[in-house]
Amino acid sequence: MAEAASSAPLSFDNFDKAKRMQGELTKRYFQRLLTAKEQGRKVGYAFVMANPIELFNVFDIVPLYPEITSLNISYRGGAPPLISLSEEMGYSTDACGYVKMGVASVTEGTSTSIGVLPKPDVLLLTFSGCQIYIHWWEQLHYQTGAEVLVVDVPYVRERDGKVPSHDVKYVASQLEESIPQLERVSGKKFREEEFRETMRLSAEAWDLWRKCIEMGKLTPCPMDAYFEAIYYMAPITIARGTQECVDFYRFLLDELNARAEHGVGPTKKEEYRLVYEGVPNYPFFKNFWGLFREHNARGVAATYPKVAGMIDTDSFRINPDRPFESLAEYMIHAYCNWNMPMRTDLIEKYVRDYRADGVVIHSIKSCRSFSMGQGDIREHLAKDLDIPTLLIESDHVDPRYYSEAQTRNRVDAFFETLALRKGGGGN
Amino acid sequence: MTPEETFSKYVEDSYTTFQTVKEWKQASGRPAVGYFPVYFPSELAHAMGFLPVGLLGASGKIPLDRATAHTQSFVCSISRSVFQLVLQGNLDAMEAIVFSNICDVARNLSGITQRNVQRTRIEYLHLPINNTSQTAVPYLRSEYERLANTLFEVGGVRLDTEKLRESVELYNRKRALEAELGMLRGSRPWALSYSSYYSTLRAGTLMPIESYLPLLERFVEEAKQVEGKAMDKIRVVVLGTFCEQPPLGILKAMEDAGCYIVQDEGLVGERWLGRIPLPQGKDPLTALAEGYVSNPNVLTVRYHPGLDKQQRILEKAREQKAEGVVFLTPKFCEPALYDYVIGKSALDKEKIPYLHIEYEESASSFEHARTMVETFAESILFD
Ligand code: SF4
Ligand code: SF4
Numbered sequence: 001m002a003e004a005a006s007s008a009p010l011s012f013d014n015f016d017k018a019k020r021m022q023g024e025l026t027k028r029y030f031q032r033l034l035t036a037k038e039q040g041r042k043v044g045y046a047f048v049m050a051n052p053i054e055l056f057n058v059f060d061i062v063p064l065y066p067e068i069t070s071l072n073i074s075y076r077g078g079a080p081p082l083i084s085l086s087e088e089m090g091y092s093t094d095a096c097g098y099v100k101m102g103v104a105s106v107t108e109g110t111s112t113s114i115g116v117l118p119k120p121d122v123l124l125l126t127f128s129g130c131q132i133y134i135h136w137w138e139q140l141h142y143q144t145g146a147e148v149l150v151v152d153v154p155y156v157r158e159r160d161g162k163v164p165s166h167d168v169k170y171v172a173s174q175l176e177e178s179i180p181q182l183e184r185v186s187g188k189k190f191r192e193e194e195f196r197e198t199m200r201l202s203a204e205a206w207d208l209w210r211k212c213i214e215m216g217k218l219t220p221c222p223m224d225a226y227f228e229a230i231y232y233m234a235p236i237t238i239a240r241g242t243q244e245c246v247d248f249y250r251f252l253l254d255e256l257n258a259r260a261e262h263g264v265g266p267t268k269k270e271e272y273r274l275v276y277e278g279v280p281n282y283p284f285f286k287n288f289w290g291l292f293r294e295h296n297a298r299g300v301a302a303t304y305p306k307v308a309g310m311i312d313t314d315s316f317r318i319n320p321d322r323p324f325e326s327l328a329e330y331m332i333h334a335y336c337n338w339n340m341p342m343r344t345d346l347i348e349k350y351v352r353d354y355r356a357d358g359v360v361i362h363s364i365k366s367c368r369s370f371s372m373g374q375g376d377i378r379e380h381l382a383k384d385l386d387i388p389t390l391l392i393e394s395d396h397v398d399p400r401y402y403s404e405a406q407t408r409n410r411v412d413a414f415f416e417t418l419a420l421r422k423g424g425g426g427n
Numbered sequence: 428m429t430p431e432e433t434f435s436k437y438v439e440d441s442y443t444t445f446q447t448v449k450e451w452k453q454a455s456g457r458p459a460v461g462y463f464p465v466y467f468p469s470e471l472a473h474a475m476g477f478l479p480v481g482l483l484g485a486s487g488k489i490p491l492d493r494a495t496a497h498t499q500s501f502v503c504s505i506s507r508s509v510f511q512l513v514l515q516g517n518l519d520a521m522e523a524i525v526f527s528n529i530c531d532v533a534r535n536l537s538g539i540t541q542r543n544v545q546r547t548r549i550e551y552l553h554l555p556i557n558n559t560s561q562t563a564v565p566y567l568r569s570e571y572e573r574l575a576n577t578l579f580e581v582g583g584v585r586l587d588t589e590k591l592r593e594s595v596e597l598y599n600r601k602r603a604l605e606a607e608l609g610m611l612r613g614s615r616p617w618a619l620s621y622s623s624y625y626s627t628l629r630a631g632t633l634m635p636i637e638s639y640l641p642l643l644e645r646f647v648e649e650a651k652q653v654e655g656k657a658m659d660k661i662r663v664v665v666l667g668t669f670c671e672q673p674p675l676g677i678l679k680a681m682e683d684a685g686c687y688i689v690q691d692e693g694l695v696g697e698r699w700l701g702r703i704p705l706p707q708g709k710d711p712l713t714a715l716a717e718g719y720v721s722n723p724n725v726l727t728v729r730y731h732p733g734l735d736k737q738q739r740i741l742e743k744a745r746e747q748k749a750e751g752v753v754f755l756t757p758k759f760c761e762p763a764l765y766d767y768v769i770g771k772s773a774l775d776k777e778k779i780p781y782l783h784i785e786y787e788e789s790a791s792s793f794e795h796a797r798t799m800v801e802t803f804a805e806s807i808l809f810d
Contacts (some may be wrong), residue, residue: 090768094501094759125730127556131531134556134730135765142769148732152557155534157550159541166569167553173562336531339551340538365501368761369531372506376497376539393499 015259018252019231025248029238034115036062042121042186049307050128050153050331052175054241057198059186065237066102069117073101074282074397078113083398097366097397099136106144120146122185128153129307129336130369149181153331159341161315163332171328196320198241203318208249209236210311215256216300216354220270222259226299227289228266230280233305271296272418275350277303277377278362278370283399291411301350306335336369344377351387357418358388364396388421390414430642431623434630441633442488448520451478451635458582461521463509464670465529465728466554466696468715470594471571473636476584480521481632483672484508487789497539503759504788505671506536513540522581523548529670529728530762550577556730558720567716591711595703597636604643605631605698611650613747616687618653621678628694661750661807664743665691666770669727671757673786680793685804689747699724727766737773744779750807752781780807
């Protein structure tokens with residue numbers, strides 16, 4: 001496919017409307033959340049990884065994802081006061097920044113850069129992918145007195161990704177067991193028809209989202225499957241199971257097709273194709289992205305957008321006719337709930353299938369779920385497979401751990417290596 | 428050799444060489460299974476002919492250079508030292524190594540270990556977190572069956588219900604004796620130093636239970652006979668040492684600085700199940716699963732929606748007539764760091780004094796800790 005002809009440049013803005021649509025959708029979500037209590041709605045806290053939000057939909061419980069509120073607060077520069085408040089409360093500098101921001105946000109009298117967050121009526125503990133979730137919710141329980149609803153999700157422990165049948169049964173039964181508790185918390189009856197409908201909408205959105213991210217296989221890649229995908233992945237988490245979510249992904253898919261057709265993308269041209277592993281740096285998001293963008297590098301595939309569900313791997317499919325089992329399968333297959341050899345294999349597969357030039361691992365201090373063992377991933381990619389791999393360390397919310405100059409040096413050196421490999425002399 | 432000398436020999440050997448394991452294997456022709464803390468159903472492995480071996484880190488005896496390339500700088504030492512032992516081949520004597528869902532670090536460690544070993548079988552056990560669910564016990568029973576299947580594939584012996592019953596009884600005896608020793612620390616802490624108490628327990632994670640039990644019995648009997656009298660020290664409960672092993676020097680420094688450690692979480696996973704009731708006709712595998720799921724004792728790495736951790740900490744302090752609590756937590760261990768905040772806020776409300784100290788298994792200078800504890804003890808004694 002040809003790059004945009006320089007004689008008649010098509011403005012990228014014309015092909016960048018989905019982000020605005022996402023912004024509006026997120027704004028509506030926050031409005032609904034921040035006014036939930038006034039409108040007599042219950043608020044349920046949930047995690048990004050593997051939440052069965054379709055159940056909340058049926059009970060009209062508004063989800064609050066402290067990971068999403070925290071990243072939004074960080075993006076707006078609001079992390080430091082919350083982190084200091086939590087450290088005054090006794091939290092260690094070595095604890096996860098999300099947890100620290102999360103507990104500080106619900107402390108009496110705290111206002112954040114996105115407003116005063118409503119307190120939880122129920123804490124839905126589905127700790128797929130991160131065991132720190134357990135401790136986080138435990139803290140919130142002691143802090144706010146809200147009840148915890150646990151759905152224990154076992155880890156994918158076989159190297160070939162096989163999940164024992166007792167795991168699926170266990171998760172599905174717990175989901176069914178949670179219904180009376182949700183009925184009590186919400187004061188509403190479970191309506192099976194509504195559940196099936198939200199599941200149907202959820203499945204539709206997943207299918208569309210999958211098509212979108214798989215467009216990373218095109219050359220040139222019409223999007224940045226890491227930095228842009230971080231905007232695009234929001235609706236599948238905050239609005240899954242609604243028509244609004246389906247509409248968003250249909251729009252996105254059309255937009256990406258249009259980009260591909262006109263040969264436009266998020267950088268002037270595509271010089272490098274990269275695979276990304278790890279959580280981004282939210283306080284310096286645009287700056288961090290810029291370090292790669294200025295080299296005309298596009299992310300073609302990334303693991304982070306799959307934390308909400310391993311949609312591109314055939315590991316699950318939401319099915320309204322097997323609602324509890326299919327939800328259970330989806331919950332089991334969150335990216336960080338996959339064992340390290342599977343994660344490593346997946347990155348290797350991305351490099352192959354998306355014809356990438358190299359891998360960037362952004363290792364964040366807060367998150368051992370992601371980071372512990374990323375050195376081993378690098379060792380394997382770089383040493384066993386000879387794939388250029390850059391590992392950089394900072395944090396996703398705590399600005400104290402990011403040094404632009406240092407990161408820039410590492411990134412620039414990485415591109416020099418890539419350029420040499422491509423037979424060029426740098427750019 | 429006195430029991431104490433035997434225990435020390437095993438403990439020393441477990442820092443790096445595992446020579447005792449190799450010798451046992453040679454003599455018996457049977458396999459060994461290493462397990463990472465916090466909890467492992469040793470009786471299951473024992474019933475299938477395995478020697479269960481606790482992997483508790485290298486206590487600073489080896490450089491962590493190779494492990495460091497594969498792990499991050501901000502993870503606990505035990506995960507890195509166990510990984511270094513794996514890379515160096517020190518754990519080759521184990522036919523299998525089992526991890527469980529205690530934290531993300533141990534979880535990811537299981538995977539990178541799997542990628543870096545040739546023959547050793549790596550298994551990961553999911554111990555249920557949702558103890559209120561009807562399905563938790565049957566689930567754990569299925570997990571234990573899966574583990575038994577792995578051990579069968581590795582060791583060639585099938586799980587036999589009668590043998591398991593016998594093993595559970597042996598381990599019940601072990602836990603009962605260890606509990607006696609623990610109680611002794613509560614009632615007459617001057618009669619037993621922390622370090623000999625600790626190496627007794629730790630040897631129990633290494634020795635074949637058949638040779639350990641008679642020595643343990645002797646040791647407990649002898650400890651009960653020790654006279655001695657109380658000194659002017661404060662009674663403290665120590666929390667946080669449930670996984671990475673604190674250097675013994677730090678606990679000794681605490682004792683020297685004026686504390687009696689009347690209760691602690693050292694090797695808690697070995698002891699916390701207590702007695703597993705096994706009435707006639709009861710399926711021992713179900714009993715083992717129930718033992719874990721329904722255990723009313725708090726464990727940092729097991730969430731139990733029905734348990735009030737704050738209440739438990741206060742009860743523990745009261746039961747032990749503790750004058751203070753020391754949170755002794757491994758550097759970078761998030762589970763311990765979060766429980767510290769939970770515990771601290773409960774103690775604040777009740778005005779029970781506490782102190783927080785961080786350690787790494789490899790630490791060798793304890794002056795700072797000693798000074799902190801001295802000040803802490805004095806503030807209580809002279810309050
Ligand atoms: S440890 Fe990682 S996955 Fe868990 S809450 Fe923190 S950032 Fe999220
Ligand atoms: S010391 Fe803490 S962080 Fe390290 S493996 Fe043990 S529980 Fe996990």
